[in-house]
Amino acid sequence: MARFALSAQPLDIPALAARLRDPRAGACASFEGWVRDHNDGRGVRGLRYEAYAELAAHEGEAILAEALARFDVIEAACVHRIGELAIGDLAVWVGVSAAHRDAAFAACRWIIDEVKARVPIWKHEHYREGDAGWLHPEPAPR
Amino acid sequence: MARFALSAQPLDIPALAARLRDPRAGACASFEGWVRDHNDGRGVRGLRYEAYAELAAHEGEAILAEALARFDVIEAACVHRIGELAIGDLAVWVGVSAAHRDAAFAACRWIIDEVKARVPIWKHEHYREGDAGWLHPEPAPR
Amino acid sequence: MNLRVLYFASLRDAAGTEAEDVQTHAADLAALHDELQARHRWALPRARLRVAVDGRFAGWHEAPREGCTVAFIPPVSGG
C-alpha cells in the first residue's frame, strides 16, 4: 500500500494512523496542516488545492521512502487533500512511528518540509475581498 | 478547563484534539507515547503507571502554561494515562496548535520533554521473564 | 514532433487550457518552454519553473520524445 496519497475526501486520521502501529514503536509524531483564516496579512475565506496527481504520487512516495532510509523510524505516511477546503479543514497529515521520540519528531518535520518543497500541489486562495490567486512562493531557504 | 490531565481510561484523541482547533491555526503537531515491547534490552509485556495526582496536575498545568508563554502557539494540551497498560496502548498524548509549524513542533517537543522530566508519574514495567520493576531513571542531560 | 503539454495553476490560467497537443521542432525542453511561453505569456520566468516528462521530473536540456507528455511545474504550495 502506498505511503503517500492524495485525497479528494476529508481525511480519516485514526484510519491513517492505524498503519503506523507496531509493537516496537514507543513514539508517534504527527503533523496536521489546517486551512487558516489568513495568509501574508490577507483574510482568507477558503482555498482549493490542485495537484499533478501522477508526479505528486511519485514524489510523495520518494519522500517517504527517503525518510525511512534517513531516520531510525518504523513507519511513516502522508496524505494531502485536493479540491475545495474551508477554514479549519485538514489539508495535510503526516504521521511517523519510531522506537524513540527523537527520530519520530525529526522525520515528521523533514517529511512535511519536503512535501511542501517538492510535491506538485498548488494552493488557490480565495480572499475575503472576493479575489483569488495561486500561491507560487519563492523557494524557502533550505 | 485544565490543559493537563491524568486519565485512568483509554484516551479519545479526536475529542482531545478538538480543543486545539482555531481559525488562526495553520499547524498542529502532536506526539503519542506508546507502550513498546522492549526497554533497555529487556522484553516488556505490559506496565502500570502510577502518579501523585495532585502534584502531577499542578506540574502538568505549569508546563502547558509555560509552553504557551515561551512559544508562539495558540493552544496546547496533554493527557497521561495511569493504571495498567498493554503493549501498543497509548500512554501519553501531547497536541499543540499554532499559526506556523516551527512553533507547533518546538512546543510539542518541549512539552513532552518537560512532562517526562518533572511530572510525578512512575512506570512499573512487567518483563517477559516474569519479574517487574519501577523505572527511576537518571535525569536525562537537558 | 508531436507531444502533449499539461498546464497547472497559474500556467493553466495563462494557457486557458489544462492540456494541449503541440507540434514542435524544439531541440530541448527549455526551447519547448520558450516556444510555448511566447504563445501563452505566463508570468513566471523559466528559472522559477521545473519541467516533468511522463510524470517524472526531468532536466531542461533533455530532448522531448515523440508522443511524450510534458508539464511545466510552477513553484508548489502544498501543505
Add this chain to the structure above:
Amino acid sequence: MNLRVLYFASLRDAAGTEAEDVQTHAADLAALHDELQARHRWALPRARLRVAVDGRFAGWHEAPREGCTVAFIPPVSGG
C-alpha cells in the same frame, strides 16, 4: 509535630504503605527524610529524590509544618 507522609513507586514498596502519620522533631525536610529513610531503608539516596509539601515541590531546607502532607519524589518515568 504531626504530619502525613505519602510514598510512591519504589519508596512505597520499601515503606510497605502508601501513606503514614508521622510524629517528628525534624528541623527541616532533609532531616525528616533521613529519619524516615533510616526506618524504611529505601535504596535511592536523597540526592536523587525531590520533596513536595501539600502537593507542591518544596525545598529540602524548608521546615515541615504541623498537619502538612509530605512526599518524597523518586525519579519520574512518565511518557
